[in-house]
Amino acid sequence: MKFLKWIGVLLVVLAVVLLVRTQQFKPVLDEQASAVDLGRWDEQYLAQGLAKSLTFPTVSSGDPREFDLQPFFAFQEYLKQRFPKTFAQIPYEVINEATLLFRWQGQDTSRNPIILLSHQDVVPVIPGTEEEWTYPPYAGTVADGYIWGRGAIDDKAGVVGILEAVERHLAEGFVPPRTIYLAFGHDEEVGGNLGAVAIADLFKQRGETLDFLLDEGGVIAKDMVPGVEKRIALIGPGEKGYVSLKLSARGTGGHSSMPPMQTAAGRVGRAVHRLEQHPFPVDLDYTVEFMRFLGEDQPFFQRLLFANAWLFSPLLTTVLENNPATNAGIRTTTAVTMLQGSVRDNVLPIKASAVVNFRILPGDTVESVMAYVKEVVDDPAIKIAPYDGFGSNPSPVADTSSAGFQVLSDVVRQVSPETIVAPRLVMAATDARHFSEVAKNSYRFMGVEVSPRELAGIHGTDERVSVSSYTEAVKMYYALIARADEL
Known part of the structure; x- marks a missing residue:
């Protein structure tokens, strides 16, 4: 009985903490501004x-x-x-x-x-x-x-x-x-x-x-x-940073009737698949800050979840990452945009490549993105290089x-x-x-x-x-x- 009693007390304390944090989850702005006369505009x-x-x-x-x-x-x-x-x-x-x-x-x-x-x-x-x-x-x-x-x-x-x-x-x-x-x-x-x-x-x-x-x-x-x-x-x-990386591999070429166990295109496809299956880590901070400014103008349950992200982060992550618009706000995103292989359907590719675009969340950099991609791809036969040599880090916040x-x-x-x-x-x-x-x-x-x-x-x-x-x-x-x- 004492154990159940203590469980009950802890649940009450937790509920109070959650509600207090929810009540305090609002922006630090001046009181609502009143409309002012800016003159007549045509x-x-x-x-x-x-x-x-x-x-x-x-x-x-x-x-x-x-x-x-x-x-x-x-x-x-x-x-x-x-x-x-x-x-x-x-x-x-x-x-x-x-x-x-x-x-x-x-x-x-x-x-x-x-x-x-x-x-x-x-x-x-x-x-x-x-x-x-x-x-x-x-x-x-x-x-x-x-x-x-x-x-x-x-x-x-x-x-x-x-x-x-x-x-x-x-x-x-x-x-x-x-x-x-x-x-x-x-x-x-x-x-x-x-x-x-x-x-x-x-x-x-x-x-x-x-x-x-x-x-x-x-x-x-x-x-x-x-x-x-x-x-x-x-x-x-x-704003988020930007970099596109080109993943490329070479093969022996030849007729498709006698293929190797893995072609250059297959190797690149494996690398692309690994990147899509291993997205960048989640950072909820910027989204939580955004939701804080919505204050009481958002549904109470939503406010409760974001005010207590320390507890509900797994749930929030699952919901947010399933929507492309909200997923973009919680991580560096991965978008495979260009693929190239053989010139004909019955010719083995000598070269194959994919271009993957990353929009970089503050906290990551072009360099850290490249390092993460190399780690995830985990294939020394895949060459990884900036596409067109362009990239920019996230701006200061x-x-x-x-x-x-x-x-x-x-x-x-x-x-x-x-x-x-x-x-x-x-x-x-x-x-x-x-x-x-x-x-x-x-x-x-x-x-x-x-x-x-x-x-x-x-x-x-x-x-x-x-x-x-x-x-x-x-x-x-x-x-x-x-x-x-x-x-």
Whole structure:
């Protein structure tokens, strides 16, 4: 009986601990911000401004021979017409022919500058899919409450939205309390070497440090998190790294009627299978932090589980890793993307290869990924090397208790009081990663609303952004600039 009594006491204590931790599982933010008057904004005027920018096919290319800069030049001429005060009153320089860097002089020159980033370039429309678009991808159509076209979200809403906010501030006679850089690269979609990398190198040469950086990456998510009805502003305090590895093997070749026990293709297939069967270890920390910011706006049972991840981590891992979207937030992911073997079905391959793409969670590196792959593959006959020699480590993760995150969160809630704010690692690559040596805290967020429908259009078909959410994004840029002294 005493044993059962003690078991009962322990269960009661455990229940109390779980409930207390659940009650305390909430973000450390100021009280809910109230809406503020940011003046009147003409939604149709803003929509037409963004729509016109989408008529310029500013497609970047990794091949300099195929990189057509003429659409960029035409786009920039349009920007000069649309934002005459910005181009006349704020000094700017052109880097590597098409990247723009503005320096808006602030009143207090003793303080480090801040920077707002976006990119001018877009990905191409997949050949043969043009007819699948509701409206032509480069027509810049405003219809059905949306602005349609390639680049509507990624990322001309950022470029034009920032400039709309700056132009209005200039018209109102605003002088920033500190220096603000505006940077618009032209090759983000192909790595950013000519744009963001060149700008970051310029800051290094000049010995300048940035206190705050804001780029694209996070959005206002709608109907994206099960159990949460409110919209969620996903502010990215960091982003995953990227590397693709090529696994290759050699064989003797010959006729397929007399095959060896294992061909080169079979050896590569075994290596690929081992990688898929042995995923990288799980790290729940970033997902737990994200869920903490959802607080009481998530179902109680879900909150209970994440508040007590120390106890429920096996269950959470099982649930999260079965969904590709949530699995990407808890580990370095493995994606087999390319396979190559023989040239004919009856010819043994002399060479066989696979390319595997890894999106690297902070805590891992390109080097640790390569080491893990070699250990898992465990086959000296498999050569492992970076594909195309490219790779980047995860970015540093910015502090969510910093003034920059707090102000940005407050700005979101001022413009949209019912929106939840939560930090969420960005799964894709942005230009922000190139500034890790010169920026103290970098965040990735653009205040446009993205539901599963809009998400499918980014890099896909029917890219679009709602007129009302684009207006919100412009207001957020405007409010953030007004509070630059707090960042």
